[in-house]
Amino acid sequence: MVPKGDNRHRWVCAACETIHYQNPKVVVGCVPEQDGRILLCKRAIQPRYGFWTVPAGFMELGETMAEGAARETLEEACAEVSIGHLFACVDVVQAGQVHVFFTGELLGGYGVGEETLEADLFEKDQIPWDEIAFPSGYFALKKYLEDDGINNGTHLHWVRKKRS
C-alpha cells in the first residue's frame, strides 16, 4: 500500500501498521596494502563462491563507513588495517546497494575469516583479474592501482551510470 503522504508502495504490517521502509544498503570495503602488496580474500560464501575480493560487507548501525570497512577486514581476513581515505563510490542498482571503498594500510598479519576460504597478499602485477568476484571491486582495484591509491588522498572515482 502507499502510506498517507508518501508516493510509493511500502511494506506495511497488517497488524500494527508499522511501515517497513526498504532502502539501498551500504557496502563498505577497503584495499589493504602492505609493502606494495594487496590483501585479497577468496570467498567461502555465495554469491561468487571461490572468487577473490577485497574485504567488504554491509555497513552496520552505529559505525562510520571507515569503521565498517575496518571491521569487515577484521572479520573476513582477521587483519587489522589503518583506514586511509574514501576513494570510490559505486551504484549497484540491481542489488539495491551502494559500494564504498577506502584505502587501508595492513598493520600486521592476516588469516581466514568465517566467510573466507583463503587470504593472500598479491603483488600489484599479479592481481587475479579474471577471478575477481564483483565488478565494483574490480573497478575499485583498477582505480586504486591507477592512482597509487595509498598515496593519493582526495581523488574520487564515481561512475555515472548510463541507464535506459
Next chain:
Amino acid sequence: MVPKGDNRHRWVCAACETIHYQNPKVVVGCVPEQDGRILLCKRAIQPRYGFWTVPAGFMELGETMAEGAARETLEEACAEVSIGHLFACVDVVQAGQVHVFFTGELLGGYGVGEETLEADLFEKDQIPWDEIAFPSGYFALKKYLEDDGINNGTHLHWVRKKRS
C-alpha cells in the same frame, strides 16, 4: 536474538523467522546552481522545521545515488537539475545515515514541494549560514563554495570522524 552464523542481535519475526536487518540509510542531495546562485529549500517538516537545506532525502531502491538526488530536488523544489558529480560523503552515525552530495545545474524554474515552506535562489555571499538545517548540508555547502563545486569534478570531501 542473534541469528545462526551472525554476531549481532537482529529483529527476527516471531511468527515466520524472517530476519529484519536494520542498516544505515543513504541520504542523497545536490547543490543546484544557476547563474552563480544556489537553490535552497526551507523545511516544512521536522526535524529542523523552518531551517534551510539543500534538496536531499532518502535514496530509494531502483535508482542510482545521482537519480535519487535529482528526484529529491524535483520533489522538494519542483526543480529539474542536471547532476554533475559526487563531491561529498558524510557519516551521520547517530542518525544511522550516510549523506552523499552532488553538484547540480538547475535547468529551469523552481517551486515549493510538499515538504518545503519556501524555495529561493541565494547569491553565494548571502547563504543563510545561521539557518542551515543540518551540519552535513552546512559542510557540503562550505566545501562546494571553497571548490567552486560546479566546475571542479573529482575532488572528494570526506570527514574522518574522531570518535571516543
